[in-house]
Amino acid sequence: MISRRGVLLAAGLTLIPSRAVAAPSIVKPLPATDFIMHGTNAETRWEALRDTGSLTPVSKFFVRNHTSTPLLDASSWRLRIHGSGVSRPLSLSLRDLRALPSCSVEAVIECAGNGRSFFISQQGQSVSGTPWQLGAVGNARWRGVSLGLLLRLAGLRSSAVDVLPVGLDAEYVTGGVNLGRVRRPLPVAKALDDVLVAYEMNGAELPVDHGFPARLVVPGWVGIASIKWLGSLEVSASALHSPWGTQYYRLFGPAYPAEGTLVTTQVAKSAFELGWGATVPAGRQVLTGRSWSPDGERRVEVSTDGRTWRRATPVSRGGWTRWQVPWQATPGSHVLRVRADGQPDESPYNTQGYLFGAVVKHPVTVV
Ligand SMILES: Nc1nc2c(c(=O)[nH]1)N[C@H]1C(S)=C(S)[C@@H](COP(=O)(O)O)O[C@H]1N2
Ligand SMILES: [Mo]
Numbered sequence: 001m002i003s004r005r006g007v008l009l010a011a012g013l014t015l016i017p018s019r020a021v022a023a024p025s026i027v028k029p030l031p032a033t034d035f036i037m038h039g040t041n042a043e044t045r046w047e048a049l050r051d052t053g054s055l056t057p058v059s060k061f062f063v064r065n066h067t068s069t070p071l072l073d074a075s076s077w078r079l080r081i082h083g084s085g086v087s088r089p090l091s092l093s094l095r096d097l098r099a100l101p102s103c104s105v106e107a108v109i110e111c112a113g114n115g116r117s118f119f120i121s122q123q124g125q126s127v128s129g130t131p132w133q134l135g136a137v138g139n140a141r142w143r144g145v146s147l148g149l150l151l152r153l154a155g156l157r158s159s160a161v162d163v164l165p166v167g168l169d170a171e172y173v174t175g176g177v178n179l180g181r182v183r184r185p186l187p188v189a190k191a192l193d194d195v196l197v198a199y200e201m202n203g204a205e206l207p208v209d210h211g212f213p214a215r216l217v218v219p220g221w222v223g224i225a226s227i228k229w230l231g232s233l234e235v236s237a238s239a240l241h242s243p244w245g246t247q248y249y250r251l252f253g254p255a256y257p258a259e260g261t262l263v264t265t266q267v268a269k270s271a272f273e274l275g276w277g278a279t280v281p282a283g284r285q286v287l288t289g290r291s292w293s294p295d296g297e298r299r300v301e302v303s304t305d306g307r308t309w310r311r312a313t314p315v316s317r318g319g320w321t322r323w324q325v326p327w328q329a330t331p332g333s334h335v336l337r338v339r340a341d342g343q344p345d346e347s348p349y350n351t352q353g354y355l356f357g358a359v360v361k362h363p364v365t366v367v
Contacts, residue, residue, distance in 0.1 A: 056138035085160025085235030111136035112222035115356030127353030139319035144198035220294030267357030268293030291340035292320035
């Protein structure tokens with residue numbers, strides 16, 4: 001059999017070195033069984049979480065990249081903390097960071113646009129942005145240094161109001177406009193609360209796609225707050241702004257003021273560990289899934305007929321709640337629904353499709 005190279009040579013073509021092919025945005029393998037691709041982003045397939053525990057394995061964790069994963073050199077990397085809000089600017093190496101007292105938290109990171117496609121398919125509205133289903137979310141155990149500790153070491157002034165984390169990935173150019181490095185200010189009050197500068201994910205070094213050597217983890221807030229590939233933190237005595245708070249991650253639309261409303265915290269969501277339009281065998285099934293919200297979930301209910309709701313049984317709690325519920329599946333088409341504590345039937349419309357929190361109507365076919 002003639003090789004691919006032979007065919008190309010015979011055709012008078014030279015083999016293009018693989019490095020000349022457009023650099024992939026994401027470094028880790030992205031098998032189609034685990035991910036749905038959206039340009040530079042990879043969405044986790046819910047059916048791929050079925051046999052995983054509370055922590056999303058790195059191999060299945062969604063990736064949201066504005067550009068590409070940068071490969072940073074850990075030995076020359078520094079985290080700079082500077083600005084009018086601190087009296088002792090710092091420049092820390094990864095060793096310095098690792099030498100500080102650490103803490104860990106199990107927390108979900110979720111894109112503000114998770115569920116966006118349902119504004120279109122379920123509510124008939126037109127929204128802009130990546131058409132995620134419900135897989136732009138993952139739960140991990142993050143270890144690192146409390147941002148509050150770092151700010152105090154840098155001599156946080158009482159006048160400080162905002163902290164601006166800046167990523168070291170490429171500047172983001174969209175529609176011919178360069179918006180600069182991915183960055184978004186965080187109020188000092190949240191920075192001092194439960195935010196981590198994380199260098200570990202699920203007990204191992206932070207993977208390159210998830211922010212190596214260090215990223216912010218901002219529990220309960222939309223994913224954009226958790227800046228990856230952290231290079232600096234500007235602490236300011238005056239309010240700071242970036243396009244990721246003025247142009248994006250703002251709610252615009254008839255229900256909002258003209259200047260929009262900043263998106264900060266997430267809304268409750270729930271998902272079945274089933275593929276979209278999955279085929280399920282008839283008979284006694286156990287439906288499994290997860291619910292998550294910044295305040296934790298007390299009650300999760302499932303409906304298999306669209307009229308009656310049954311309490312699901314919690315399987316584990318943590319960054320999110322895993323649950324299960326038995327189902328006597330009869331042949332035909334069904335629509336499954338799940339809601340955590342008062343998830344509404346409809347999500348308020350906003351032009352960029354953020355914070356979809358309504359109950360999703362999940363189609364399955366029983367055979
Ligand atoms: N530097 C940098 N940080 C970033 C991003 C990015 O593109 N660059 N994407 C943000 C967005 S929109 C989300 S939802 C999360 C996704 O985190 P993950 O890729 O580790 O899942 O990272 C955030 N932090
Ligand atoms: Mo995001």
